[in-house]
Amino acid sequence: xxIDQGSLIETAEELYESAxxxxxxxxxxxxxxxxxxxxxxxxxxxxxDLIGHKCFQDLLxxxxxxxxxxxxxPLLRMQGFVNEIAFDLICxxxxxxxxxxxxxxxxxxxxxxxxxxxxxxxxxxxRKYERxxxxxxxxxxxxxxELKRLNETLEERVxxxxxxxxxxxxxxxxxxxxxxxxxxxxxxxxxxxxLLTIIVGNIELLQRRLPEGNERLLRAADHAxxxxxxxxxxxxxxxxxxRRQPLEPKPIDANKLVAGMSELLRRTxxxxxxxxxxxxxxxxxTQADPNQLENAIVNLAVNxxxxxxxGGKLTIETANARLDEAYVEALAEPVPPGQYVxxxxxxxxxxxxxxTMERVFEPFFTTKGVGRGTGLGLSQVYGFxxxxxxxxxxxxxxxxxxxxxIYLPRLIGSDDEPAEMPxxxxxxxxxxxxxxxxxxxxxxxxAYAVEALRDLGYRVLEAxxxxxxxxxxxxxxxxELLFTDVVxxxxxxxxxxxxxxxxxxxxxxxxxxxxxxxxxxxxxxxxDPGMNLISKPFSYADLxxxxxxxxxx
Amino acid sequence: MSSIIKQNNVKVTxxxxxxxxxxHGYGCDQNMWRFITPAFEEQYxxxxxxxxxxxxSDASAFDPMKYASLDGYADDVLSICRELDLKDIIFVGxxxxxxxxxxxxxxxxxxxxxxxxxxxxxxxxxxxEYVGGFxxxxxxxxxxxxxxxxxxxxSTMAPVIMGNADRxxxxxxxxxxxxxxxxxxxKHFARATFLSDNRADLPSVKTKALILxxxxxxxxxxxxxxxxxxxxxGSEFVLMEAxxxxxxxxxxxxxxAAMKAFLRDPAPIQAAA
Numbered sequence: 017x018x019i020d021q022g023s024l025i026e027t028a029e030e031l032y033e034s035a036x037x038x039x040x041x042x043x044x045x046x047x048x049x050x051x052x053x054x055x056x057x058x059x060x061x062x063x064x065d066l067i068g069h070k071c072f073q074d075l076l077x078x079x080x081x082x083x084x085x086x087x088x089x090p091l092l093r094m095q096g097f098v099n100e101i102a103f104d105l106i107c108x109x110x111x112x113x114x115x116x117x118x119x120x121x122x123x124x125x126x127x128x129x130x131x132x133x134x135x136x137x138x139x140x141x142x143r144k145y146e147r148x149x150x151x152x153x154x155x156x157x158x159x160x161x162e163l164k165r166l167n168e169t170l171e172e173r174v175x176x177x178x179x180x181x182x183x184x185x186x187x188x189x190x191x192x193x194x195x196x197x198x199x200x201x202x203x204x205x206x207x208x209x210x211l212l213t214i215i216v217g218n219i220e221l222l223q224r225r226l227p228e229g230n231e232r233l234l235r236a237a238d239h240a241x242x243x244x245x246x247x248x249x250x251x252x253x254x255x256x257x258x259r260r261q262p263l264e265p266k267p268i269d270a271n272k273l274v275a276g277m278s279e280l281l282r283r284t285x286x287x288x289x290x291x292x293x294x295x296x297x298x299x300x301x302t303q304a305d306p307n308q309l310e311n312a313i314v315n316l317a318v319n320x321x322x323x324x325x326x327g328g329k330l331t332i333e334t335a336n337a338r339l340d341e342a343y344v345e346a347l348a349e350p351v352p353p354g355q356y357v358x359x360x361x362x363x364x365x366x367x368x369x370x371x372t373m374e375r376v377f378e379p380f381f382t383t384k385g386v387g388r389g390t391g392l393g394l395s396q397v398y399g400f401x402x403x404x405x406x407x408x409x410x411x412x413x414x415x416x417x418x419x420x421x422i423y424l425p426r427l428i429g430s431d432d433e434p435a436e437m438p439x440x441x442x443x444x445x446x447x448x449x450x451x452x453x454x455x456x457x458x459x460x461x462x463a464y465a466v467e468a469l470r471d472l473g474y475r476v477l478e479a480x481x482x483x484x485x486x487x488x489x490x491x492x493x494x495x496e497l498l499f500t501d502v503v504x505x506x507x508x509x510x511x512x513x514x515x516x517x518x519x520x521x522x523x524x525x526x527x528x529x530x531x532x533x534x535x536x537x538x539x540x541x542x543x544d545p546g547m548n549l550i551s552k553p554f555s556y557a558d559l560x561x562x563x564x565x566x567x568x569x
Numbered sequence: 570m571s572s573i574i575k576q577n578n579v580k581v582t583x584x585x586x587x588x589x590x591x592x593h594g595y596g597c598d599q600n601m602w603r604f605i606t607p608a609f610e611e612q613y614x615x616x617x618x619x620x621x622x623x624x625x626s627d628a629s630a631f632d633p634m635k636y637a638s639l640d641g642y643a644d645d646v647l648s649i650c651r652e653l654d655l656k657d658i659i660f661v662g663x664x665x666x667x668x669x670x671x672x673x674x675x676x677x678x679x680x681x682x683x684x685x686x687x688x689x690x691x692x693x694x695x696x697x698e699y700v701g702g703f704x705x706x707x708x709x710x711x712x713x714x715x716x717x718x719x720x721x722x723x724s725t726m727a728p729v730i731m732g733n734a735d736r737x738x739x740x741x742x743x744x745x746x747x748x749x750x751x752x753x754x755x756k757h758f759a760r761a762t763f764l765s766d767n768r769a770d771l772p773s774v775k776t777k778a779l780i781l782x783x784x785x786x787x788x789x790x791x792x793x794x795x796x797x798x799x800x801x802x803g804s805e806f807v808l809m810e811a812x813x814x815x816x817x818x819x820x821x822x823x824x825x826a827a828m829k830a831f832l833r834d835p836a837p838i839q840a841a842a
Binding site: 045046073077078079083085086087089091094129 | 594595596597600601603664703707710711712713714715785786787788812813814815818819
């Protein structure tokens with residue numbers, strides 16, 4: 017079999033008609049004079065319907081038609097070619113076919129335009145990609161825009177952040193200042209307390225031993241005693257502020273406590289101030305030192321009264337409250353989130369500005385006139401609340417009034433009945449020869465305690481440190497009570513001594529005394545359950561009552 | 570160089586005294602006049618310029634507010650006239666610049682001797698009885714078209730897609746080197762052009778005008794040219810054999826002949842009144 021070699025080679029016509037692109041020739045006015053089969057197939061027209069009957073621009077969408085006249089034709093005329101124009105061809109069936117057109121202008125011998133050769137590429141897929149790319153690009157631009165916006169507001173956001181940080185630091189500084197002031201006042205009060213104890217003891221000794229009938233000396237001793245008691249109260253308040261007062265926390269029903277105070281409060285407030293108490297039903301119980309809570313409420317009431325010289329209304333409210341994480345996180349001082357019992361004291365008084373509010377808990381800060389206030393009331397309240405694991409919050413508006421909210425932790429799982437208010441005036445009770453061991457490293461203090469107890473009718477043994485005390489205990493099995501300072505010189509503190517002694521004499525009552533303490537006997541300012549403590553400076557009567565009660569139990 | 574001269578890429582040639590100011594239309598730049606001006610250089614002072622955003626103009630001078638209507642472009646024409654102290658001007662405007670020239674002549678009629686209006690249209694969109702040749706949606710179609718297609722895909726779409734607008738050289742290989750136009754401005758100009766309606770201004774034109782109307786002009790159909798003629802006092806109307814919208818390019822000889830015939834005509838403007 018022979019093959020006609022000629023039939024193996026594509027003809028120019030084949031190449032033209034079946035090219036993968038459309039070929040068009042038009043006159044300078046656009047009239048189509050020649051088109052290949054590819055183009056005819058795409059456009060859906062018969063050759064005879066196109067050639068000589070239609071212009072290229074007739075096949076375009078309206079946008080393309082305008083572009084053809086305003087850009088395409090002028091460009092072609094001026095530069096002789098136009099490349100890569102994205103037209104939409106309108107096919108016979110109405111479909112639009114996206115194409116790219118390249119066009120060359122052919123001139124005649126005289127240099128006049130003779131014919132346009134237009135090459136048309138099917139750009140349907142390409143246009144689809146374009147749209148997707150455009151979409152992606154728009155997304156990217158939006159993201160960039162968003163980033164830019166974030167960057168532009170960066171300064172503002174940083175400023176805001178810094179302001180918040182500064183505020184937090186300020187709060188922290190405030191808390192640290194309170195802490196430092198607390199340390200200082202606590203230290204002073206402690207030492208001062210020891211001195212007061214000696215002073216009180218010696219004045220009492222003088223009072224007892226002064227010859228009858230010497231009225232002048234007796235009066236002088238009374239004045240000295242009175243002043244000393246006031247000094248003792250002052251140091252007590254300082255200790256309270258510095259969270260170093262020994263507390264005796266007990267289960268409290270705050271409603272009962274507030275209700276029980278109304279008579280006292282009415283007398284304190286006077287007639288121009290209306291007292292209103294709003295007590296919540298179903299109030300949880302809390303645990304705190306009831307005496308100190310009462311003190312705190314009286315303190316707040318007195319402040320409120322002073323803020324309402326023209327009269328007004330004092331409201332004491334109780335409520336169950338929940339301090340959530342967000343709230344406590346914003347506080348400078350550590351307060352655990354959870355359930356609290358709220359006692360709020362509100363007045364309709366003058367209120368205070370921000371600067372006052374910031375300093376109001378500082379000791380000796382007072383807005384009252386000289387001689388009218390110690391500046392210790394609110395700081396004492398603050399110290400008590402913090403020491404009781406509570407939280408205190410002050411809200412005030414100038415001219416509107418002030419609300420002080422005390423949050424005390426809810427007491428859960430205690431069946432104890434709320435404490436009854438202890439008797440206000442301790443009864444003076446004498447001893448009947450019982451043997452008491454007094455351990456105190458400060459000789460003057462020891463002498464005062466020994467003297468007082470002997471005066472009360474007890475038999476007293478004394479030791480200056482733990483070692484001496486233990487040897488006395490060995491030799492004197494008749495000892496019925498150990499009275500010891502918490503802090504002792506000589507390496508053994510009161511707590512250890514007590515443990516040693518009670519090992520030898522199980523059940524022996526132990527009475528501790530201290531100015532302030534953060535050690536063995538007082539856990540975070542609280543007495544261990546079942547422990548007895550008498551705070552320095554203690555009075556003769558206090559000591560008498562405490563010792564008698566312990567011996568009788 | 571004064572700022573307006575630089576801003577609009579103003580070129581002055583010709584050996585004559587009377588100024589002939591050429592204004593290109595929507596689409597290209599002063600290159601549009603390359604086949605026309607040689608015929609007038611001997612007798613006239615030829616002034617060519619590019620509208621802001623086109624050709625060699627300073628695109629940074631583009632102010633979307635100013636150029637939102639044709640008045641902003643007429644401002645520039647008058648600024649050029651003032652800067653070059655042009656008087657007795659023969660203004661030759663193509664396409665939309667025909668109307669821009671008419672607006673300038675209304676504002677400072679004393680500067681203008683004659684107007685040659687090539688393919689003018691006072692309004693492109695049909696309006697009741699008025700036939701402008703386009704519907705509103707056609708113009709939207711053009712704007713869409715321009716989005717993907719300014720002067721060739723590579724110079725328009727590639728930078729848009731690739732985000733290399735600051736590296737135009739990447740798209741230049743295959744594209745069209747004449748009539749360089751900022752795509753955003755071109756689109757803005759298209760909007761100002763095709764949405765314009767200056768029919769009410771026509772009776773205010775006191776300058777003698779020639780209307781050169783092409784056959785089969787899609788942009789400014791014959792009916793529009795005739796409307797111009799009827800509403801432009803004392804205008805002359807010439808229906809050309811040339812087809813399309815750019816006789817200055819496709820039929821320069823016919824265009825030149827019609828202009829010369831008009832310029833020789835001594836008929837005074839008073840005829841209009």
